[in-house]
Amino acid sequence: MDLPVTPPLLPMLARAAERIPPGMSYEAKWDGYRAVVFRDGERTEIGSRSGKSLARYFPELLPGLRRRLPDRCVVDGEIIIVRDGRLDFDALQERIHPADSRVRKLAEEIPASYVAFDMLAVGSHSMLATPFRERRMVLEEALHHTGPPVHLAPATQDHDLALRWFDEFEGAGLDGIVAKRLEGPYRPGERSMIKIKHERTADCVVAGLRTHKSGPVVGSLLLGLYDERGRLQQVGACGAFPMRRRAELMEELAPLRMDGLPEDHSHPWDDWRNAEAHAGDRMPGSPNRWNGQKDPSWIPLRPERVCEVAYDHLQGDRFRHTAQFRRWRPDREPDSCTYAQLEQPATFDLSTLLG
Known part of the structure; x- marks a missing residue:
């Protein structure tokens, strides 16, 4: 050119x-x-x-x-x-x-x-x-x-x-x-x-984690919200922790780890390896077309802890971007973390903007 x-x-x-x-x-x-x-x-x-x-x-x-x-x-x-x-x-x-x-x-x-x-x-x-x-x-x-x-x-x-x-x-x-x-x-x-x-906040269930590329510390926490059927859907992830905090989180969450998902289907995302499961529910491990070499594996956690995260934008039924960890919420029960808490903006027709 x-x-x-x-x-x-x-x-x-x-x-x-x-x-x-x-x-x-x-x-x-x-x-x-x-x-x-x-x-x-x-x-x-x-x-x-x-x-x-x-x-x-x-x-x-x-x-x-x-x-x-x-x-x-x-x-x-x-x-x-x-x-x-x-x-x-x-x-x-x-x-x-x-x-x-x-x-x-x-x-x-x-x-x-x-x-x-x-x-x-x-x-x-x-x-x-x-x-x-x-x-x-x-x-x-x-x-x-x-x-x-x-x-x-x-x-x-x-x-x-x-x-x-x-x-x-x-x-x-x-x-x-x-x-x-x-x-x-x-x-x-x-x-x-x-x-x-x-920027808005939501209380989410922590149901898994991915390790950091630098070693066996937390890279990101996998977040879930319950839908109206009572199914836990992966709504996104939160990360951006300092390295020291990543190591602390790995130790802190160790009692919740379920390495090698049990066969009794006790984790809501235990079917993540089956492609058909992703068609009906949102869970970790779906294909990444931008980077086919990206490791989709993750470590399941018993879905018992709740954290508050900040998010900027919803895309359908998930956070559009990585959420930001704010604090643990020991006062919240996991089954109370539903989509109903998310604020929905008033509808605006984009055609009026683009003509």
Whole structure:
């Protein structure tokens, strides 16, 4: 490709903050796959956050990107799938499949969209050093008449409107607000933006653990919530413990370990090795299409302890991201930890945002 900015390019990232800062440009935080698009005439590449190509997983986007984007450009954005007026990250994950026939079938049934929010190069001019204020103007001009599958991400400098977006957009599956400095350049790989995400807490059953890659200490705790059938569903995991605390947790949880699941089905996830079991219930050990070499094994614990965790966003019936451990809850009984405690945001139709 004969472009002033060439792949692979690591996208500019964001650091977390508790509040939306004043005096910046604000956008929704899209819950999709970050993607930098490189277009040089008929040649189009879609680079992921890791620098790997996403083009083969979203073939339906390529004609639309060529039709809607400038002939020679580099654009930063997000690949999303919208179903029933909200983002569907699970449908997005299904695209990461080794079978090309499966990918193309899904592309026809549930097509993806691309939301553009930054212009990194146009023609023979790199805009990496250009202030965001000017990059946004160029992007708006280039996508003034855009349409599906390419959308221009709404942006505002109105702080009060950003606060309203923060509350409203969650109902469509978005998980916060991103703030950008108007005079800031584009810094690949650096956390130069600010993200403000929702945070809520839930009391969860600790029903298993995974060991850390560095040795026989706790890597993460596997969390469960009981559904209306009384089945314990894996809702996520919590980690990010200091190394000393990982070793302490391993010793602390040792009396609950059930190494080598018993044959009497006394653990709610003892059928995790059977692929059919994952179709009806959510439990550890499901395949990872991003990393087929990842070890899915885990150590079962008697589901007797409850902990409080902080989470930012629900995706269906699970935490979208790794939860944060807050404290043990010895005052809670495990069977009282149900989905009913989770707050559900008011519904917001994403089509009103994307037009």
